[in-house]
Amino acid sequence: MTRDAEEAAPAAWLAAQIEEASAAGIAATVSRLIRDGTLEAGTRLPTVRDLAPRLHVGPGTVSAAWRALREQRFVEGGGRGGMRVAGSVGGPSPLRYTNITRYWSPDTLNLSRAVPDPALLPDLAPALQHALTDPKLHSYEVDPITASLQAAAASTWPFPAEAWLCSRGGYDGLLGLISTSVVAGETVAIEEPATPRLLDILDHVGARVLPVALDDDGPVPERLAAALRHKPVAFIYEPRNSSWAGATVTPTRQAELAQLLEHENLLVIEDDAWGTLSAEPYHGVGALLPHKTVMVRSYSKSHSPDLRIGVVGGAASPIERVRVFRQFGDGWTSRILQDALAWLLTDPESQATVTRASEVYTERRQRFAALLRERGLEVHGGDNLALWVPVRNEHQAMLVMASHGIATIASSASWSGRGPEGVRVVTAHHVPELEKVADVIALAAQAH
Numbered sequence: 462m463t464r465d466a467e468e469a470a471p472a473a474w475l476a477a478q479i480e481e482a483s484a485a486g487i488a489a490t491v492s493r494l495i496r497d498g499t500l501e502a503g504t505r506l507p508t509v510r511d512l513a514p515r516l517h518v519g520p521g522t523v524s525a526a527w528r529a530l531r532e533q534r535f536v537e538g539g540g541r542g543g544m545r546v547a548g549s550v551g552g553p554s555p556l557r558y559t560n561i562t563r564y565w566s567p568d569t570l571n572l573s574r575a576v577p578d579p580a581l582l583p584d585l586a587p588a589l590q591h592a593l594t595d596p597k598l599h600s601y602e603v604d605p606i607t608a609s610l611q612a613a614a615a616s617t618w619p620f621p622a623e624a625w626l627c628s629r630g631g632y633d634g635l636l637g638l639i640s641t642s643v644v645a646g647e648t649v650a651i652e653e654p655a656t657p658r659l660l661d662i663l664d665h666v667g668a669r670v671l672p673v674a675l676d677d678d679g680p681v682p683e684r685l686a687a688a689l690r691h692k693p694v695a696f697i698y699e700p701r702n703s704s705w706a707g708a709t710v711t712p713t714r715q716a717e718l719a720q721l722l723e724h725e726n727l728l729v730i731e732d733d734a735w736g737t738l739s740a741e742p743y744h745g746v747g748a749l750l751p752h753k754t755v756m757v758r759s760y761s762k763s764h765s766p767d768l769r770i771g772v773v774g775g776a777a778s779p780i781e782r783v784r785v786f787r788q789f790g791d792g793w794t795s796r797i798l799q800d801a802l803a804w805l806l807t808d809p810e811s812q813a814t815v816t817r818a819s820e821v822y823t824e825r826r827q828r829f830a831a832l833l834r835e836r837g838l839e840v841h842g843g844d845n846l847a848l849w850v851p852v853r854n855e856h857q858a859m860l861v862m863a864s865h866g867i868a869t870i871a872s873s874a875s876w877s878g879r880g881p882e883g884v885r886v887v888t889a890h891h892v893p894e895l896e897k898v899a900d901v902i903a904l905a906a907q908a909h
């Protein structure tokens with residue numbers, strides 16, 4: 462029986478399909494009916510009130526099934542409109558992060574992704590050559606990190622780490638930590654604006670997000686104190702060059718935040734996205750509370766996205782959970798890539814290349830910001846590779862820019878609720894005729 466979109470699946474019919482009237486059993490039957498096409502996209506599901514009595518279960522059982530299906534993106538909606546079969550059934554998906562990039566014309570000037578300029582990355586050839594000398598090369602032994610990468614990371618780590626792990630980039634480290642430390646329904650405090658992918662990860666694990674506002678000096682203590690009243694299991698923030706806001710925690714703020722967090726039973730996760738590329742000093746709370754902090758440092762922007770390396774260092778037990786969880790999958794990161802990065806981190810010429818890249822990114826960002834300010838825009842914040850531009854209407858601004866062949870990303874993806882309208886403009890690359898691009902952005906900012 463194929464059900465047409467928009468039509469409601471009758472409760473009696475659905476109840477008859479369900480063999481096991483538990484939350485898991487209901488969810489399993491409905492997901493099978495969706496997968497095999499019996500329930501098409503758009504089909505309304507019966508209400509909890511209609512279905513529960515037919516299955517002789519309480520409303521909570523059906524609600525739990527609907528919740529599980531929603532988390533897996535099989536269904537969407539809720540409230541008065543009821544629950545519907547989702548338009549694209551693809552399992553869990555980072556909805557804010559995945560965008561329409563694949564539909565863009567190759568001529569589009571893509572200012573939406575903060576990726577490094579390949580010309581500013583260190584040369585990988587000698588590093589990879591050196592990495593082949595690792596005595597453990599070709600071993601199947603599961604080590605969380607190689608000795609050389611641990612030593613190289615430790616030499617610039619801002620606090621003594623109890624444990625270390627090499628992840629496949631920064632977000633993989635965050636995903637591992639969050640999935641193994643947060644149970645669905647638990648609350649997590651995060652600074653906002655946050656990266657779209659962090660919000661996606663938190664949705665994926667079913668966390669309830671407690672936003673903590675930022676100012677130029679990092680998370681605002683009063684706002685963190687308010688979030689802590691809800692007993693979050695984790696607090697996640699970027700200690701320097703935060704995405705969107707460009708905030709860097711100062712020593713005064715560091716002490717204020719550490720005082721608030723000191724007696725809380727939670728995990729502090731520090732996202733150090735720019736790592737050695739950052740021109741800002743680190744004053745994170747990890748330096749004061751190393752036993753409850755884990756820092757995830759990405760080397761993708763500084764050394765190459767294709768090394769796919771993040772280093773996770775800090776409190777022992779959350780890192781151990783990630784190490785164990787990883788045994789379901791790849792277990793460890795290629796020793797070749799780890800040792801190549803370790804070599805780059807200690808080679809003076811490569812260190813100089815990263816320092817130079819940081820200077821060039823700063824120059825490019827400042828030049829872009831100056832051009833926008835000359836056009837009356839109040840640009841502020843911005844991390845290492847991007848700027849944040851307030852606009853009157855994000856959607857219209859993006860349409861105006863798209864009509865001129867320019868792609869940016871809307872700020873709404875960085876808020877769990879509603880935030881100020883804006884677009885994030887990547888400044889990391891050499892753009893010919895930057896003045897003309899600035900003209901278009903200034904035009905777009907006025908659109909409403």
Ligand SMILES: Cc1ncc(COP(=O)(O)O)c(C=O)c1O
Nearest residue numbers: 630631632656704732734759761
């Ligand atoms: C705020 C933030 N955290 C972490 C990362 C980690 O990046 P990757 O997974 O590419 O190493 C990024 C990269 O864009 C980022 O912007």
